[in-house]
Amino acid sequence: MACASFSKLNAPWSPPIDQHSSAKRLVSFSSTRLVSVPTRAKIVGSPGRGILASDESHATCGKNLSSIGLDNSETNRQAYRQFLLLVTYLHDLSKPSSQALAYLSSYSTCKRIGIAGASYLCSPAQKRNLVGKTFCTVGVSKYGENVAEYQSHSHATEDKVGVLLLNLGGPETLHDVQPFLFNLFADPDIIRLPRLFRFLQWPLAKLISVLRAPKSKEGYASIGGGSPLRKITNEQAHALKMALEAKNLPVNVYVGMRYWYPFTEEAVQQIKRDRITRLVVLPLYPQFSISTTGSSIRVLERIFREDAYLSRMPVSIIRSWYQREGYIKSMADLIQKELEKFSNPEEVMIFFSAHGVPVSYVENAGDPYKDQMEECIYLIMQNLKDRGVGNDHTLAYQSRVGPVQWLKPYTDEVLVELGQKGVKSLLAVPVSFVSEHIETLEEIDMEYRELALESGIQNWGRVPALNCTSSFITDLADAVLEVLPAATAISSSRKISDEDDNDFVRYAIKMFFGSVLAFVLLLSPKMILVFKNNLL
Numbered sequence: 075m076a077c078a079s080f081s082k083l084n085a086p087w088s089p090p091i092d093q094h095s096s097a098k099r100l101v102s103f104s105s106t107r108l109v110s111v112p113t114r115a116k117i118v119g120s121p122g123r124g125i126l127a128s129d130e131s132h133a134t135c136g137k138n139l140s141s142i143g144l145d146n147s148e149t150n151r152q153a154y155r156q157f158l159l160l161v162t163y164l165h166d167l168s169k170p171s172s173q174a175l176a177y178l179s180s181y182s183t184c185k186r187i188g189i190a191g192a193s194y195l196c197s198p199a200q201k202r203n204l205v206g207k208t209f210c211t212v213g214v215s216k217y218g219e220n221v222a223e224y225q226s227h228s229h230a231t232e233d234k235v236g237v238l239l240l241n242l243g244g245p246e247t248l249h250d251v252q253p254f255l256f257n258l259f260a261d262p263d264i265i266r267l268p269r270l271f272r273f274l275q276w277p278l279a280k281l282i283s284v285l286r287a288p289k290s291k292e293g294y295a296s297i298g299g300g301s302p303l304r305k306i307t308n309e310q311a312h313a314l315k316m317a318l319e320a321k322n323l324p325v326n327v328y329v330g331m332r333y334w335y336p337f338t339e340e341a342v343q344q345i346k347r348d349r350i351t352r353l354v355v356l357p358l359y360p361q362f363s364i365s366t367t368g369s370s371i372r373v374l375e376r377i378f379r380e381d382a383y384l385s386r387m388p389v390s391i392i393r394s395w396y397q398r399e400g401y402i403k404s405m406a407d408l409i410q411k412e413l414e415k416f417s418n419p420e421e422v423m424i425f426f427s428a429h430g431v432p433v434s435y436v437e438n439a440g441d442p443y444k445d446q447m448e449e450c451i452y453l454i455m456q457n458l459k460d461r462g463v464g465n466d467h468t469l470a471y472q473s474r475v476g477p478v479q480w481l482k483p484y485t486d487e488v489l490v491e492l493g494q495k496g497v498k499s500l501l502a503v504p505v506s507f508v509s510e511h512i513e514t515l516e517e518i519d520m521e522y523r524e525l526a527l528e529s530g531i532q533n534w535g536r537v538p539a540l541n542c543t544s545s546f547i548t549d550l551a552d553a554v555l556e557v558l559p560a561a562t563a564i565s566s567s568r569k570i571s572d573e574d575d576n577d578f579v580r581y582a583i584k585m586f587f588g589s590v591l592a593f594v595l596l597l598s599p600k601m602i603l604v605f606k607n608n609l610l
């Protein structure tokens with residue numbers, strides 16, 4: 075491998091160029107209201123955890139560097155350590171390096187440097203304290219541990235504030251299923267092809283979506299013929315608007331879905347039409363994954379950079395919020411309430427089931443999803459323990475698709491094992507979603523319940539998704555209030571994406587060769603068998 079120099083990556087990480095007056099020179103950061111100091115201290119002090127990776131050994135640095143294609147040279151190690159100290163979104167101080175790697179891999183790999191730097195990077199004026207809170211020293215408003223109300227500041231009168239909720243989207247009718255699946259599989263953050271094979275993305279998406287559609291349709295048919303995600307997300311948007319207005323902040327709340335209506339692009343056009351002047355982006359995924367929040371943010375960055383009005387708009391992006399006390403408490407409340415429905419609550423196994431991602435996301439691309447999921451479960455269980463609820467618990471991953479390895483253990487396998495081991499009562503907790511959808515209503519409530527009962531588990535319960543639970547919505551409102559003052563423009567004249575298909579000739583060539591290949595693949599009985607075995 076040619077010697078890659080980390081310094082090549084340094085330029086976009088420099089503190090953002092001041093676009094505005096110094097009073098407005100703010101940088102945004104992820105959700106800042108973290109767990110309490112004692113809880114944080116417990117986490118960083120527990121075995122295998124730590125405060126910063128800036129003191130990582132050469133070997134660990136080398137492993138991390140090589141995962142993003144860089145050599146383990148002294149210069150690269152130094153630059154990497156400096157980088158760890160600079161990136162604001164490393165609010166998970168127990169695993170900073172994996173988050174940094176995710177950041178690097180998903181946004182500024184050697185091939186595609188240049189991100190919404192201004193939105194993610196620290197200015198020299200920022201300092202981080204040891205409980206993982208990033209303070210902005212050039213702010214226009216102050217916010218403490220428990221912000222309850224919007225603090226009026228110099229911008230308040232001119233500002234028209236928007237909140238953009240990001241979600242995945244789901245087919246509303248059975249007719250929508252195949253095109254929805256096409257959109258999903260056409261996303262390079264869902265099927266990550268090597269650059270050389272990117273021209274296959276669309277034909278492959280077509281092939282997989284056609285083959286997968288019958289199975290997906292069955293699932294959607296069993297939950298009433300479509301996904302409830304749009305309706306629930308709209309309700310959450312309305313509830314959030316009310317909660318923010320109650321806290322003295324009038325806002326417009328928008329919903330932008332990644333793979334179905336209302337698409338993110340539509341929401342952004344509406345934001346522009348409404349002349350919003352300050353925006354908070356809030357993905358409805360508590361934990362960050364390249365495949366969910368990462369993918370949606372990538373779309374947003376592209377749209378914003380290409381538009382003069384949007385590229386100047388101050389934006390704050392909340393990249394993950396799984397550690398927020400309000401969210402953790404809301405989850406613990408729901409669990410405690412469901413446990414009480416069992417005749418023997420203390421004997422119930424709490425079974426967290428999270429949506430999986432392919433292992434390569436975590437191991438090669440540095441997706442922080444698994445680390446964040448584990449910390450999230452730890453925090454929920456800590457919260458329950460503090461209330462005297464000390465049940466056994468376990469975490470497994472569901473919803474795998476395709477022939478590659480996904481995060482383990484798999485939900486279906488663990489359920490069978492638990493049944494065989496004699497577990498009699500089990501409470502399933504969907505943990506990566508905040509709304510009911512096909513994976514809770516069909517996969518957990520039908521498939522996994524049946525499997526569990528067949529495996530010897532006698533008492534089955536399931537914690538509902540948070541949906542519009544008021545403590546949860548209030549916490550989201552607080553998250554918005556906290557990051558709002560730090561909004562800053564996603565402005566860059568840089569052409570961001572090497573995947574932009576602006577060039578018609580390139581596009582036509584890609585489509586031609588892609589279609590020929592897809593045709594050949596479709597005619598190959600062996601390929602059909604491989605796909606069928608893994609998708610149907």
Ligand SMILES: C=CC1=C(C)c2cc3[nH]c(cc4nc(cc5[nH]c(cc1n2)c(C)c5CCC(=O)O)C(CCC(=O)O)=C4C)c(C)c3C=C
Nearest residue numbers: 242243244245264290301303363365429431475506511512
């Ligand atoms: C944290 C949440 C999610 C992660 C991570 C995620 C990754 C991921 N998903 C697929 C493939 C499919 N996902 C599908 C639907 C779907 N997935 C999520 C959430 C996460 N996905 C949601 C909220 C939904 C929508 C559900 C609805 O009600 O409509 C589907 C379609 C359903 C099906 O056929 O099973 C597929 C396929 C991959 C490949 C992936 C990571 C790479």
Ligand SMILES: [Fe+2]
Nearest residue numbers: 242429473513
């Ligand atoms: Fe999914």
